[in-house]
Amino acid sequence: MKVSDLAQLLLDIGETKIRLYDWQRRWLDDKSRFRVMLKSRAVGGSFTIALESIVWSLLNPLYTTILLSYSLRQSMELFRKIREQLSILKDKRLKLGEQTCSLNIVNSESRTEITLKNGSRIICLPNNPDTIRGYRADQIYIDEAAMFRNDLEIKAAVIPIIAGKSGRLSLISTPKGRRGWFYEAWVSSIYSKHKIHYRDSPHITNEDLEGLRNTLSHIAWMQEMEMEFLEELNCLFPVEMILSCLEDYQYTEFTEIKTSNPLYAGIDLGRYRDSTIIIVLEKAGEDYLKIVFVKEFVDVDMVYQREYIAKLIDTLSPVRVLIDKTGIGIPIYDFLVEKHVNVEGLTITQNLKEAIILNLYNYIRSRRIKIPIDCEELIRQLQQFKKIQDKTGRTRYEAPPGWHDDYVIALALAVYAASNPPQQARIKEIWRW
Ligand SMILES: Nc1ncnc2c1ncn2[C@@H]1O[C@H](COP(=O)(O)OP(=O)(O)OP(=O)(O)O)[C@@H](O)[C@H]1O
Ligand SMILES: [Mg+2]
Structure with missing residues (x-):
C-alpha cells in the first residue's frame, strides 16, 4: 500500500472529508532521502508534513520524527496540527485485509512530544540548535525553512542527527530571497523538488486570494504566492x-x-x-x-x-x-x-x-x-x-x-x-x- 493511500484512509476513517491533492500524494509517495517543498502560502504544507509524520510513525515502530519550526509559537501550532489529526483517529479501527487494528495509537504526550504505542516518537521543537543536538532521528522536517535566522547553524546541527540513522530530511518553505539553506537546497541537485502553487490547492478560494491581494504588496505577492526568490535589488535591508x-x-x-x-x-x-x-x-x-x-x-x-x-x-x-x-x-x-x-x-x-x-x-x-x-x-x-x-x-x-x-x-x-x-x-x- 502506498503511503498516500494509507494517509487518505486515515483521513477517511477520521471522517475529515479531505481528499488529498495530487501534489500531496506525490510528496507522500516520494521516498527520496532529501526533499524540498517550495510552496505558496496556505497550500497545506504543514498539514501534509503533520499527516506524513503520523503515517511513517505508524508504519515504522521505534521511528523518531522531529519537526523544527522557526519560533516557539509556530512549533506549538504544528504540534497542535499533529494532535488534531491523531485525535480524529481515537476510538476508530483500521481494517487492512483480514486484520483490524485499533487507532488508539497514542501512548503518552508531553508539551512537545507524542509517543505512540509502537514506540515511535513525534517531536516538535522550536529553533534552538543546542536542544536539537541532543536527539537522533529517522526523519526531520524544517517547516518554513527560509525563515530560520540561523539556518546554517541549524543545518550544522541537523545533518549529524540523521547521518547515523540514514535519516530523511525535508525542507518546506515559501521563499525569502536568494540566500541561505533553503535556497541552496532548491538549486542543488541533491534534493528531490516539489513546487506547490496556490492553484494546486483549491481550498484557497478566489475570495481568499482577493483578500491576500489587498494586503500584500506586489513584491510580497510575488514572493509569497508566486514563490519567486527575489533579488535584493535596491533593498536597503538585505x-x-x-x-x-x-x-x-x-x-x-x-x-x-x-x-x-x-x-x-x-x-x-x-x-x-x-x-x-x-x-x-x-x-x-x-x-x-x-x-x-x-x-x-x-x-x-x-x-x-x-x-x-x-x-x-x-x-x-x-x-x-x-x-x-x-x-x-x-x-x-x-x-x-x-x-x-x-x-x-x-x-x-x-x-x-x-x-x-x-x-x-x-x-x-x-x-x-x-x-x-x-x-x-x-x-x-x-x-x-x-x-x-x-x-x-x-x-x-x-x-x-x-x-x-x-x-x-x-x-x-x-x-x-x-x-x-x-x-x-x-x-x-x-x-x-
Ligand atoms: N487536501 C486538502 N483539502 C482541503 N483542505 C486542505 C487539504 N490539505 C490541507 N488543507 C487545509 O489547508 C489549510 C492550510 O494548511 P496549512 O496551515 O498546513 O498550510 P501551510 O501551507 O503550512 O500554510 P502557511 O503558509 O500559513 O504556513 C488547513 O486548514 C488544512 O486543513
Ligand atoms: Mg505552515
Missing part, C-alpha cells in the same frame, strides 16, 4: 541582515511590561489605510534596543487612539515618544503634547526621513536591535523597503510604489528617540509671578 536581528520571543500587552530599563516609543499616525503603528523599545544595554511592544490600529476612531496612546504613555512613562505629526497626525499630536512632556512631534521631510532611516540601518546592520520573530508585517516591510536613486541623483528611502512603510517609520522613530538627544528642551510652563 534579508540576511534582518534575520540576524530576529529573536524568538513574544511581546505582551503594554500593561504587562515590567522593566526598570528606559523605554522609547515611535508612533506613525494613520495616513495609509487609516492605520496607526505604535512601537515601544527597551534600552536593554548600552546602546542595545529590544522591541517590547507593537500595536496596529486599523480603522479605529481617533478619540479611542489618542486615549489609548495617552494611557500607554502614563503607564510606561517612556523617556521619549516621537510622533510623526505630518498631516492627519496633528490633532492627536496636539492632544498628547499638551499632557505629556516626553512627547515630541516630527514633520517627516525627505531629509529627516533619510536621517531616521539611516540611523535605523546602523542599528540593524550592527545587530543592536532585537525584533520578535513573529512580527511578520514589520519583517515584510523591512525586506521590501527600498533605497532608490532618482534621475536627479537624489536618494529616496521608501516602500515600493503604493505600498506601506508605516511599521518601518514607527520603528525608525523609536530607534531615533532612543539614540538621539531631544532637539530642544520643551518648556512646559513658564514661571509666573
Whole structure:
C-alpha cells in the first residue's frame, strides 16, 4: 500500500472529508532521502508534513520524527496540527485485509512530544540548535525553512542527527530571497523538488486570494504566492541582515511590561489605510534596543487612539515618544503634547526621513536591535523597503510604489528617540509671578 493511500484512509476513517491533492500524494509517495517543498502560502504544507509524520510513525515502530519550526509559537501550532489529526483517529479501527487494528495509537504526550504505542516518537521543537543536538532521528522536517535566522547553524546541527540513522530530511518553505539553506537546497541537485502553487490547492478560494491581494504588496505577492526568490535589488535591508536581528520571543500587552530599563516609543499616525503603528523599545544595554511592544490600529476612531496612546504613555512613562505629526497626525499630536512632556512631534521631510532611516540601518546592520520573530508585517516591510536613486541623483528611502512603510517609520522613530538627544528642551510652563 502506498503511503498516500494509507494517509487518505486515515483521513477517511477520521471522517475529515479531505481528499488529498495530487501534489500531496506525490510528496507522500516520494521516498527520496532529501526533499524540498517550495510552496505558496496556505497550500497545506504543514498539514501534509503533520499527516506524513503520523503515517511513517505508524508504519515504522521505534521511528523518531522531529519537526523544527522557526519560533516557539509556530512549533506549538504544528504540534497542535499533529494532535488534531491523531485525535480524529481515537476510538476508530483500521481494517487492512483480514486484520483490524485499533487507532488508539497514542501512548503518552508531553508539551512537545507524542509517543505512540509502537514506540515511535513525534517531536516538535522550536529553533534552538543546542536542544536539537541532543536527539537522533529517522526523519526531520524544517517547516518554513527560509525563515530560520540561523539556518546554517541549524543545518550544522541537523545533518549529524540523521547521518547515523540514514535519516530523511525535508525542507518546506515559501521563499525569502536568494540566500541561505533553503535556497541552496532548491538549486542543488541533491534534493528531490516539489513546487506547490496556490492553484494546486483549491481550498484557497478566489475570495481568499482577493483578500491576500489587498494586503500584500506586489513584491510580497510575488514572493509569497508566486514563490519567486527575489533579488535584493535596491533593498536597503538585505534579508540576511534582518534575520540576524530576529529573536524568538513574544511581546505582551503594554500593561504587562515590567522593566526598570528606559523605554522609547515611535508612533506613525494613520495616513495609509487609516492605520496607526505604535512601537515601544527597551534600552536593554548600552546602546542595545529590544522591541517590547507593537500595536496596529486599523480603522479605529481617533478619540479611542489618542486615549489609548495617552494611557500607554502614563503607564510606561517612556523617556521619549516621537510622533510623526505630518498631516492627519496633528490633532492627536496636539492632544498628547499638551499632557505629556516626553512627547515630541516630527514633520517627516525627505531629509529627516533619510536621517531616521539611516540611523535605523546602523542599528540593524550592527545587530543592536532585537525584533520578535513573529512580527511578520514589520519583517515584510523591512525586506521590501527600498533605497532608490532618482534621475536627479537624489536618494529616496521608501516602500515600493503604493505600498506601506508605516511599521518601518514607527520603528525608525523609536530607534531615533532612543539614540538621539531631544532637539530642544520643551518648556512646559513658564514661571509666573
Ligand atoms: N487536501 C486538502 N483539502 C482541503 N483542505 C486542505 C487539504 N490539505 C490541507 N488543507 C487545509 O489547508 C489549510 C492550510 O494548511 P496549512 O496551515 O498546513 O498550510 P501551510 O501551507 O503550512 O500554510 P502557511 O503558509 O500559513 O504556513 C488547513 O486548514 C488544512 O486543513
Ligand atoms: Mg505552515
